[in-house]
Amino acid sequence: MKNIKELEQKYIINTYGRDPEETPLFVKGKGSYLWDEKGNSYLDMVSGLAVNILGHCPPSVVEALQEQSEKLFHCSNLFYTAPQVELAQLLVENSFADKVFFCNSGAEANEAAIKLARKYAKLFVDEKRYEIITALKSFHGRTMATITATGQPKFHHGFEPMVPGFKYAPFNDLEAFASLVGDHTCAILVEPVQGEGGVHVGTEEFIQGLRELCDEKTLVLIFDEVQCGMGRTGKFLAAEHYGVQSDITTLAKGLGGGVPIGAMMAVEEIARAFSPGDHASTFGGNPLACAAAAAVMKEILQKDFLVYVDRKSQYFINELQGLKKKFPFIKEVRGKGLMIALEIEGDGREVLKDCLKKGLVVNCIGGNILRFLPPLNIAESEIKFSLDVLEGSLSKFK
């Protein structure tokens, strides 16, 4: 299989920076574990970047996929299909939303949200409106509109000109957001808990204040819950922690439990701005993806599932706080639910590499932030194992 790594360099466009010496080649996954081609096992604290929320190959999703794959993969949105409607019903009955649009990724869900917010504002509020205010350190995807929405200049370089109509304010700074609202503003778009930007948790004052600001100025409030939704923070939607309801919320990552799917959920008042022809996706809401996502939804909605997420989160964060006392180079422990970061002074990638050698998969963002996004059904004993490995790796960097 070494051949695969050589062939990758030959045939795959180099956007991921994988390293043939250090990056594992995974061939199998089960529960919280991954196996490489040599048979080594790894505890997975990244779960495909918050995607495999029920672990790898969860039986309920395998079964749903097997069953649906023998009936119908795809037939396009020219026709009705049951899994799409059933999944939409599950999403609506368990959230603020009245209606859903399906697509295939987080970026696409945010594209749909940007289009819907603009269309709504032009049709029903004021045709001069198109501008969207987003947060610095945010991440909303890699299409042209969503890199523009992403408030991190490094994602813009080389791709200019950006899409017009976006402004940025510091996250958790309500006054800065309010000061940018003008005659052209149509929406505010934020992640209630920022992911890619370093795991920054929105304050109550900020998230609740954005809701009030949007009500006052008739702006569409969009929450990007592509990473923090689907139970990741211990509630189905992170917004529930704040007692706040958005007008539009986007989901993707964990929604299909590893099968690609995205969704934009909206209240009817906003959703009505889209008419046939305004937006579409060939694969969006495809029966195979929707059957998988419905199986995922049913599991995370089971009684106590999210209570356990919360309990494991408390254990994990407490233990990390303990490590912070031990290692002065740990600057901060942040997070909500099982979306947790450890910010260090020094090179996080060195810690990552050492963990990997000992069979632990962690993630590093911005060079010095270790991020943990385990499967939501991870066992406490597995968290304990990862803490032990992490402590060993950190102690080498004293």
Ligand SMILES: *Cc1c(COP(=O)(O)O)cnc(C)c1O
């Ligand atoms: C990952 C992510 C996206 C982009 O999702 P893709 O499926 O990669 O397009 C958008 N928003 C947030 C908050 C994300 O974490």
